[in-house]
Amino acid sequence: MSTPPSNAAAPASRAPSGQPAPPPLAGGQLVLATFAVALATFMNVLDSSIANVAIPTISGNLGVSVNEGTWVITVFAAANAVSIPLTGWLTQRIGQIKLFVGAILLFVISSWLCGLAPNLPVLLVARVLQGAVAGPLIPLSQAILLGSYPKEKSSMALSLWAMTATVGPIAGPALGGWITDSYSWSWIFYINIPVGLFAAAVTWIIYRKRESPTKKAPIDAVGLALLVAWVASLQVMLDKGRDLDWFSSPVIVVLAIVAVIAFAFFVVWELTDENPVVDLRLFAGRNFFGGTVAISVAYGVFFGNLVLLPQWMQQYLNYRSVDAGLVTAPLGIFAVILAPVMGKVLPRTDARVIATMAFVGFAIVFYIRSKYVIEIDTWHLVLPTLLQGIPMALFFVPLTSIVLSGLPPSKIPAAAGLSNFARVFCGAVGTSLFGNAWDNRIALHHERLTEQANVYNPVFLQSLGTSQTVLNVNDAQARGVFNFNLSTQAAMMGLNDIFFISAVIFLAIIPLIWITKRAKGGGGGAAAGAH
Numbered sequence: 001m002s003t004p005p006s007n008a009a010a011p012a013s014r015a016p017s018g019q020p021a022p023p024p025l026a027g028g029q030l031v032l033a034t035f036a037v038a039l040a041t042f043m044n045v046l047d048s049s050i051a052n053v054a055i056p057t058i059s060g061n062l063g064v065s066v067n068e069g070t071w072v073i074t075v076f077a078a079a080n081a082v083s084i085p086l087t088g089w090l091t092q093r094i095g096q097i098k099l100f101v102g103a104i105l106l107f108v109i110s111s112w113l114c115g116l117a118p119n120l121p122v123l124l125v126a127r128v129l130q131g132a133v134a135g136p137l138i139p140l141s142q143a144i145l146l147g148s149y150p151k152e153k154s155s156m157a158l159s160l161w162a163m164t165a166t167v168g169p170i171a172g173p174a175l176g177g178w179i180t181d182s183y184s185w186s187w188i189f190y191i192n193i194p195v196g197l198f199a200a201a202v203t204w205i206i207y208r209k210r211e212s213p214t215k216k217a218p219i220d221a222v223g224l225a226l227l228v229a230w231v232a233s234l235q236v237m238l239d240k241g242r243d244l245d246w247f248s249s250p251v252i253v254v255l256a257i258v259a260v261i262a263f264a265f266f267v268v269w270e271l272t273d274e275n276p277v278v279d280l281r282l283f284a285g286r287n288f289f290g291g292t293v294a295i296s297v298a299y300g301v302f303f304g305n306l307v308l309l310p311q312w313m314q315q316y317l318n319y320r321s322v323d324a325g326l327v328t329a330p331l332g333i334f335a336v337i338l339a340p341v342m343g344k345v346l347p348r349t350d351a352r353v354i355a356t357m358a359f360v361g362f363a364i365v366f367y368i369r370s371k372y373v374i375e376i377d378t379w380h381l382v383l384p385t386l387l388q389g390i391p392m393a394l395f396f397v398p399l400t401s402i403v404l405s406g407l408p409p410s411k412i413p414a415a416a417g418l419s420n421f422a423r424v425f426c427g428a429v430g431t432s433l434f435g436n437a438w439d440n441r442i443a444l445h446h447e448r449l450t451e452q453a454n455v456y457n458p459v460f461l462q463s464l465g466t467s468q469t470v471l472n473v474n475d476a477q478a479r480g481v482f483n484f485n486l487s488t489q490a491a492m493m494g495l496n497d498i499f500f501i502s503a504v505i506f507l508a509i510i511p512l513i514w515i516t517k518r519a520k521g522g523g524g525g526a527a528a529g530a531h
Contacts, residue, residue, distance in 0.1 A: 022210040025148045029206060033148055036202035040104050040142045043195045044134050047111070047188075050176035051076075053310040053325040054185045061185065063119045070435055071239050073307055075124050076131035077428035078235040082228055083135025084424060086415045089217055090136060095360075096212040100140040101200045106133035108196035113193030115186035139416065144207065173310065177325025188225070223270050223277040230262035231425065238432035242439055256278070278421060279414040282407075287516040288415055290402035294512040296422040298359065298395070300430030300498045301502050307431050308438055308498065313381070316374075316491045327381045334389030342397055345424060351398035351405075355513050358398070359506045366503035368499055370496045374488055402516050434498060441494030442487075449486050 025033055051072055090099050110130035117123035142161060149157040180186045237255040244252050276388040282288045310324040319327070344356065351529030365388045372380075375406075403419045404412055453460045463485075464478045471481065 018127055022147065024150045025206075027206065030148060032202060033182065033206045034145060034157075034160060034343050036199050036206070037100075037141045037144050037148075039195060040100070040137055040199040040203070041161065043104075043107070043192050043199065044137045046172045046175070046399065047076075047130070047134075047192060050172040050179075050188045050191075052307055053173050053177045053314070053321045053328070054180045054188055055307075055311060056314045057180045057321055058123075058185050062123070064120050065434065066315065067242065067439070068120060068286055070307065070311075070431060071120075071124055071336070072127055074133075074235060074239055074428045074431050075432070076127045077303075077424055078231055079128045079131030080134050081421050081425035082231055083132045083430065084139065084421045085227075086224070087136040088413045088417055089137050089277075091140070091212065091221055092215055092217040095214050096140060096143065096202070097210065098209045099136055100144060101204050103133050103136045103140070104196050104200040104203070107137065108193050109201075111189040111192035111196070114189040117186075138348075139420065141249045144203075147210070156463035172329075173325035173327075173331075174322065174329040175325070176324030180321040182322075218275045220270075220273055220275055220277040223266065223273060226262050226266035226269060227277060230259045230266055233259035233262060233434070235428060238429065238436070242436050278418045280418075282411065282415050282418055287402055288407070288419070290514075290516040291399050292419045292422050294355070294359075294509050295396070295399040295403065295419065296426040297509050297512075298362070298399075298506065299423045300433075301505050302362065302430075303427040304432075304434030305498065305502055306431030308495065309385075309433055312491065312495055316488050323378075327378060328385055330382055330386040331389055331392065335392040336389075338390065338393035342393060345395075346397060346401065350518055350520060351401045352513050352516065354394050354398040355402065358391040358394035359513070360508050361394065362388070363503040363506040365391070366499045366506065370499035372492065372496060372499070374492050395490060399513075406517065437501075438491075438494050441497045442490050445493040446490035447485060449490055453482065453486065 004376045024030075035229070055069045055072065056066055058072060062069070087099075094102070100408070107130060110126055110133060113126040114123060114130060117126055143325055145161050175191075176188050179185075179191070185397045233255045237252055237259060240255075241252055247256070267280060270280045271280055283292070310319075310321075310328055313319040313324040313327060314321065342354075365384045368384045368387075400416075400419070404415055407415050460482070463482055464475065473481065
């Protein structure tokens with residue numbers, strides 16, 4: 001699931017010096033424009049979350065493991081992360097409206113290709129394309145909306161945008177599960193076609209005469225190539241590591257070396273280049289450093305767990321895709337309800353306090369989940385998911401306000417792009433790391449439980465006898481039943497470990513929030529100032 005990252009590139013709506021920005025929209029035109037622009041974001045968010053519950057089905061249909069199927073999520077996020085920093089440069093070369101509408105249409109085409117994919121390699125290539133063209137959608141949707149509203153209503157514009165975007169986590173899992181069970185997984189991608197065409201058409205009709213000026217801006221080709229090299233190498237290493245037995249494989253060793261060398265050269269190049277693709281010098285600021293690291297680590301933990309939960313329910317609790325989707329759908333309810341409230345409260349409150357409350361809330365939710373048992377009922381699965389919507393609503397906007405506070409207007413586009421790159425990339429890394437960690441914990445618990453399964457353990461003998469009597473099976477079949485139950489228990493214990501570690505991580509990164517300075521105006525000024 002991709003969640004609202006707040007005012008990512010809001011300043012892009014500002015016209016160059018000496019050229020006044022177009023006047024705000026009004027009336028029905030403003031309502032329709034808001035709906036169309038936010039719909040493009042909704043499509044992007046929906047497509048991220050809608051695939052989560054379909055991974056087991058996609059994997060089965062394409063004849064690959066669930067671990068390999070998870071690449072459908074990670075390659076999208078990695079490609080999306082790499083393309084985000086290019087939004088500013090592409091906007092200068094193409095124009096804000098043309099780039100936004102073009103990105104929507106390319107997203108529609110790549111979604112169609114995803115649905116047509118006959119095997120996993122083709123699907124992954126289509127998902128890489130889809131993630132790459134989706135990069136400009138979120139930052140430009142915010143920029144366009146901010147340019148459509150009066151300056152004094154910029155916080156409300158962002159809140160409405162966030163509320164619309166947050167509907168994705170509600171609709172995505174449930175809709176994805178229903179489509180997968182009732183039709184085919186291909187339709188979770190085909191659904192983007194009518195939505196995208198409508199959003200593109202309405203946006204072009206309303207905004208085509210409000211295009212931003214263009215110019216030939218230089219591009220940091222070397223920095224971009226190094227960025228792609230280390231991100232791709234690291235992501236492939238994380239995704240293939242468990243299948244190739246990590247560093248015992250020459251492939252993994254080579255990928256690790258490439259990732260380290262490319263990253264080292266990338267850092268040196270970006271710190272010395274006059275027009276870097278990402279301005280790493282921004283990390284010298286306390287607010288940018290603390291806020292970006294906090295939001296990126298937190299999002300990686302959040303998203304990594306979000307992918308594991310429906311997989312566990314389908315693989316070990318025998319939930320259908322639609323049922324797993326309905327269990328995870330309540331995540332966005334409180335987030336939608338509280339989004340407009342945040343738009344009014346944040347300008348009068350210390351953003352650090354709100355962000356701290358969010359992290360504590362996440363920690364509580366994950367601690368509750370760490371007490372799950374195999375016999376858990378649906379309500380006790382739904383309740384923590386429902387409650388998680390509260391810290392979600394307190395999470396993105398305050399932290400983004402911290403990240404952007406104190407920066408001059410000329411630095412805000414680069415800061416927003418770099419912060420969003422870090423956040424989205426950590427989402428991809430988190431998915432891989434938590435998937436690997438869960439596999440490792442399952443193996444550990446399975447080994448420990450198996451050690452107890454011997455002829456000297458009366459519980460083991462009693463379990464075999466019960467299976468033989470109740471299920472009317474022989475000794476070999478009874479041992480198979482026992483091993484299945486043992487594997488299910490090991491998976492549950494491993495997932496509990498992941499939840500507990502996640503709770504600890506959320507508490508551990510709270511100090512990052514407090515190394516920052518209080519944002520002027522309580523942290524709400526970032527949104528307004530970005531306008």
